Structure formats: C-alpha cells, structure tokens
Amino acid sequence: MQMHPDYFLARKAGILDSIRQVVEIESPSCDESASTAIVDWFEAETRRISSDFEIERISADNLGEHFLIRAFQSSEKPILLLGHTDTVHPLGTIRKNPTRIEGEKFYGCGIFDMKANCVLMLETLRAFTHLNLQPPRPITILLSCDEEIGSPTGRSLVEREARKSEFCLVCEPSADGKVKTGRKGTAGYVLKAHGIPAHAGLEPEKGASAILEIARQIEKLHTLNDLQKGTTVNVCQINGGTASNVIPETAECSIDVRFASMPEAHRIEKEIKSLESFDQRVSVEILGTINRPPLERTESVIALYEKARQVALQINFELGETQVGGASDGNFVGALGVPVLDGLGIAGNGAHTLEEFIFIDDIPKRAALLAGILLTN
Numbered sequence: 001m002q003m004h005p006d007y008f009l010a011r012k013a014g015i016l017d018s019i020r021q022v023v024e025i026e027s028p029s030c031d032e033s034a035s036t037a038i039v040d041w042f043e044a045e046t047r048r049i050s051s052d053f054e055i056e057r058i059s060a061d062n063l064g065e066h067f068l069i070r071a072f073q074s075s076e077k078p079i080l081l082l083g084h085t086d087t088v089h090p091l092g093t094i095r096k097n098p099t100r101i102e103g104e105k106f107y108g109c110g111i112f113d114m115k116a117n118c119v120l121m122l123e124t125l126r127a128f129t130h131l132n133l134q135p136p137r138p139i140t141i142l143l144s145c146d147e148e149i150g151s152p153t154g155r156s157l158v159e160r161e162a163r164k165s166e167f168c169l170v171c172e173p174s175a176d177g178k179v180k181t182g183r184k185g186t187a188g189y190v191l192k193a194h195g196i197p198a199h200a201g202l203e204p205e206k207g208a209s210a211i212l213e214i215a216r217q218i219e220k221l222h223t224l225n226d227l228q229k230g231t232t233v234n235v236c237q238i239n240g241g242t243a244s245n246v247i248p249e250t251a252e253c254s255i256d257v258r259f260a261s262m263p264e265a266h267r268i269e270k271e272i273k274s275l276e277s278f279d280q281r282v283s284v285e286i287l288g289t290i291n292r293p294p295l296e297r298t299e300s301v302i303a304l305y306e307k308a309r310q311v312a313l314q315i316n317f318e319l320g321e322t323q324v325g326g327a328s329d330g331n332f333v334g335a336l337g338v339p340v341l342d343g344l345g346i347a348g349n350g351a352h353t354l355e356e357f358i359f360i361d362d363i364p365k366r367a368a369l370l371a372g373i374l375l376t377n
Contacts, residue, residue, distance in 0.1 A: 002311065002315060002368070003315075003367075003368045003372055004315065005364035005365050005368040006364070007127060007368070008123065008363065008364035009364040011123065011126075011127075012360075012364070015120075015123055015363060015367075016101075016106070016360070018119045018122075019106065019115065019119050019358075020108075021041065022038065022042075022116075022118065023099050023109060023110060023111050024094065024108075025037050025041055026087070026093065026094055026109065027064075027087060027110070027145075028086065028087055028088070028090050028091060029063070029087070029088070029145070029146055029148045030062070030063055030146075030149065031091065032063065034064070034091065035060075035065050035086065036064060036065055039057055039085065039143075039145075042067050042122070042143065043055055043057065043067065045122055046122065046125075049122065049126045050071070050125070052071075053069055053071045053125070054069070054071075054073070055067075055068070056068040056070075058157065060145055061153070063145055063152075064086070064145035066142065066144050066154060066157055067085065067141075067142075067145075068140070068141070068142050068143075068157075068161075069125070069140070069141040070138065071125055071141070072128070072134060072135050072138050072139055074137070074138055076136065076137045076138060076166075077137065077138075077165060078138035078140045078164065078165050078166065079135075079137050079139055079140070079165060079168070079374060080142065080162055080164075080167070080168040080169070080333070080338075081140065081142070081168075081169050081170075082142055082158065082168060082169070082170045082172075082328075082329050082330060082333070083117060083121060083142070083143045083170075083171050083172075084114060084143060084144045084145065084146075084147035084148065084154070084329070085115070085118060085143050085145055086144075086146060086147060086148050087109060087113070087115070087148065088110075088148050088352045089110060093109050093354070094108075094109055096354055099111070104359055104360050104361050105357040105358070105360070106357055106359075107355070107356065107357045108357075109356065110356065111357065111358055112173050112345075112346070112348040112350060112351050112356045112357060112358050113173050113352065114171065114172055114345055116346050116348075116363075117344075117346060120345065120346065120363070120366060120370060121141050123367050124139075124370050124371045124374060125141075127367075128371070128374075135374050135375055136375070136376075136377035137166060137377065139374060140161055140164075142157060142158065142161050144157065144158065144329060147328070150186075150188070150291050150292075151292075151329055151332070154329065155329070158332050158333060159332055159333075162332070162333040163338070165338060166339075167339040167341070168330065168339070168340040169340075169344055170328055170329065170330035170333075170341065170343065170344065171344050171370070172343055172344075173343065173346070173347075174343045174344065174345050174346070174347050174366075175322050175324055175343055176320075176347065177319075177320065177347040178319070178343065179305060179319060179320070179322075179342065179343045180295075180323065180324050180341075180343035181297045181301050181302065181305050181321045181322070181323060181341070182294070182296060182301075182323030182324070183294060183295040183323070183324055183325075183327050183328060183330065183331055184230060184258040184260055184294055184324070184325045184326070185259050185261075185262070185265055185291075185292050185294035185295075185327060185331060186257065186258055186291045186292045186331075187288065187290040187291055188254065188255065188256060188257070188288050188291055189254070189255040189257070189286055189287065189288035189289075190252055190287045191217055191221075191252060191255060191272075191275070191284060191285075191286055192250070192251075192252040192284065192285040192287070193210035193213040193217070193240075193250065193252065193277075193282050193283070193285075194282065194283045195208040195209055195210035195213060195247070195248060195249050195250070195251075195279075195281065196208040196247070197242070197246055197248070197249040198246070198247040199245065199246065200245045200246060201245060206247075207247025208247070208279055208281035209247050209279075209282075210240055210241075210248045210251035211241060211251045213251070213277060213278060213282040213284065214238060214251040216278045217253075217278070218235045218238075218253060221235060221255060221272070222235075224268055224271055226264075229259075229260065230258070230259065230260035230264075231257075231258065231259050231260070231264055231268060232257070232258045232325070233257050233268065233272075234255070234256045234257075235253045235255055235256075236254050236255075236256050237254040238251070238252070238254075239251065240252065255288070257269075257272075258325050258327075259294060261296070262293055265293075266290075269289070269290060272286060273286050291327075292332065293331055293334070294327075294331060295327070295331045295333075295334040295335075295340065295342065296334060297323060300337075301339055301340060304339045304341045305341055307373065307376060308344075308369065308373050309321075311369060311372035311373055311376060312369055312372075314372070315368050315369065317365060319369070324343075328342055330342040341373075344366070344369065344373075345366065346358045346362050346366045347359050348362075
C-alpha cells in the first residue's frame with residue numbers, strides 16, 4: 001500500500017502552520033525551559049491526533065526533555081523514527097532570521113535541521129489515523145533534546161529503542177534530496193597548553209609561550225589528515241593569553257575529527273593522545289574522546305535504501321543516495337547492527353545558518369515517501 005503525495009498536498013496549509021509554530025518555539029540545546037516548551041507542543045499535537053498513542057516525556061538533567069511516542073502497537077518489532085528538537089541557534093536568533101515564506105522557500109531557525117521533519121513524522125501518524133490505516137509494524141518516534149551537542153543523554157535512549165526495532169528511519173535533512181546511506185563518525189578533543197608567563201617587554205626570555213606551543217601542535221595535527229581514507233582533522237577554535245604584553249601562560253584549541261571506520265578512529269585518537277610538547281617548559285593536556293561511530297553502508301543499509309527507492313518510484317520520483325561527513329544519532333543505531341536509513345527529511349539548505357530553509361513543494365513528496373516505507377513491511 002502506498003500513500004499518494006496528493007493526500008499531504010491537501011493538508012498543505014495545516015502542515016505549514018504546524019511547522020511555523022514549531023520553528024517559532026526557539027529551542028537551543030541546553031535550555032531546559034525552551035526544550036519543555038517545544039515538547040509541550042508535540043505532546044498536545046500528538047494527543048489531538050489520537051488518544052491511543054503511548055506518550056513519554058523523559059527528563060534530561062539540565063538539558064530539557066526527550067519525547068517518545070509509541071503508536072499502532074502490536075506483537076511485531078517496531079520501526080524506529082529518529083529526530084531531535086534542539087537547534088544550534090541561541091534564543092533571540094528568530095529576530096535575525098524571522099520565520100517567513102519567500103516563493104517556494106520556507107525560512108526559519110532550525111526549520112531544515114530539523115523541526116519541519118519532526119512535524120513530518122506526526123503528519124504520517126495523522127494520515128494513518130485519519131485514513132484508518134494499520135501499519136504492519138508498530139511505530140516508535142523518539143525526538144531527543146541534545147543531538148546537536150553530541151547526545152550526552154539521548155544516546156542511551158536511542159540505543160535502547162534501536163535494540164527493540166526492526167529498522168530505523170532517521171528524518172534528518174536530505175542531502176540535495178538524497179537519502180544518506182553512510183555518515184562519518186566523529187570525535188572531539190581539546191588540547192590545552194600550560195606555559196610560563198613573563199613580561200613581554202622586560203624579560204620575554206623567562207617565559208614559555210602556550211600560544212606558540214599550540215601553534216606548533218596545530219601544524220602537527222594537520223599532518224594527520226588523510227582524505228583518501230576519509231579522515232579529517234581540523235582545529236576549529238583557539239583561545240589563549242591574558243594580556244597584550246604578557247607571554248601567554250595558557251592556551252587551548254578544539255579538534256574536530258571525522259573518520260569512515262573505527263580502526264581509523266582509534267588510530268587518530270592514539271596519535272592525538274600521544275602528543276608531546278615541542279617546548280619542554282610547556283605541558284600539554286588532551287581531553288575528549290570518540291563521540292559517534294561511523295554509519296557504514298552495509299548490505300542491510302543498501303537493502304533498506306532499495307526498499308525506499310522502490311516506494312519513491314511508485315510516487316514518481318527517483319530517490320538518490322549519498323554518503324556525508326556529518327554525523328547523527330543514526331550512527332549509534334548503525335553501530336548496533338540495526339539497519340538504518342538517514343536523511344529522509346525535506347529538501348532544503350542552510351543548516352546551522354541564518355539562511356536555513358526548506359522547499360515547500362517537497363513536503364508532500366517526502367511525507368508520502370515516509371508513509372510508504374512505514375506501510376511496506
């Protein structure tokens with residue numbers, strides 16, 4: 001059984017209104033009250049769809065709330081749908097990037113990554129309820145509140161629900177309309193240098209510069225890049241010093257690492273954690289670890305993609321696939337051996353920027369695709 005995009009096209013005004021409401025509830029990571037507000041919206045909307053769905057709000061200390069829906073319960077293993085309600089945008093960013101429609105583009109903070117896609121998941125449940133359709137498997141929807149900061153509390157929930165599931169659909173943004181059958185893993189480190197302060201004019205020779213040490217280490221870190229293996233090592237932030245006339249006693253930098261396999265992740269981590277000072281008067285300290293394993297393009301992932309591609313063909317579009325450098329909670333699922341298909345969200349662009357948007361014309365197609373996969377056992 002397939003859902004035709006026309007069903008969701010007829011719901012266009014309602015869907016756009018829901019997306020607008022969700023986007024305008026600003027919910028940056030680590031803001032408890034903002035997270036609670038957006039979960040309030042999802043709970044109320046879910047209860048409007050059906051009183052039969054099981055709803056759970058799970059507190060994440062100092063971060064907010066995760067939101068869980070269990071729908072169409074049966075003895076079959078469920079399908080897990082993943083999303084997140086947090087964004088990278090601080091409170092007040094809506095004034096810089098107001099929610100608005102310009103032609104076929106719908107702009108807003110977090111609309112592409114990934115608030116519109118959270119609404120899309122509810123729309124599939126609404127469609128099944130309205131049309132009295134019983135999917136062949138139960139549907140579990142998990143919306144976490146800390147994905148953008150590495151899922152420190154959400155990871156265990158994702159893994160718990162994934163272990164119970166037949167397969168997982170991640171409604172993160174599509175990549176130019178393509179689903180994601182592979183994602184790199186991620187690791188994050190902080191390199192700290194502790195030197196010796198001195199007056200920069202009177203006796204600089206008595207000092208040992210932490211900033212100079214960090215600069216030398218950055219050059220060494222850059223040599224760890226291996227694009228042929230898909231490994232990237234980038235210093236993305238640097239801080240140091242106390243005053244313009246003091247040899248800096250402290251400095252630090254953040255290190256972003258991406259990799260395509262776990263052996264490569266362990267190799268890079270060993271290299272980083274074995275860094276030694278160039279200036280023996282300066283001590284170095286390395287914090288951090290591997291965060292997300294890679295989502296590898298396994299046979300089970302390919303089979304799930306082929307299922308989705310066939311569903312797409314039946315509603316008259318070709319669904320492409322790609323592999324990307326960014327990670328998601330789907331990485332945790334793939335590492336458990338559970339088939340996962342990522343990037344099922346609405347096409348758009350500008351994730352994490354003030355020019356973030358989705359294509360309105362893509363909404364019915366993506367909703368029908370998601371519904372069709374859920375209806376195909």
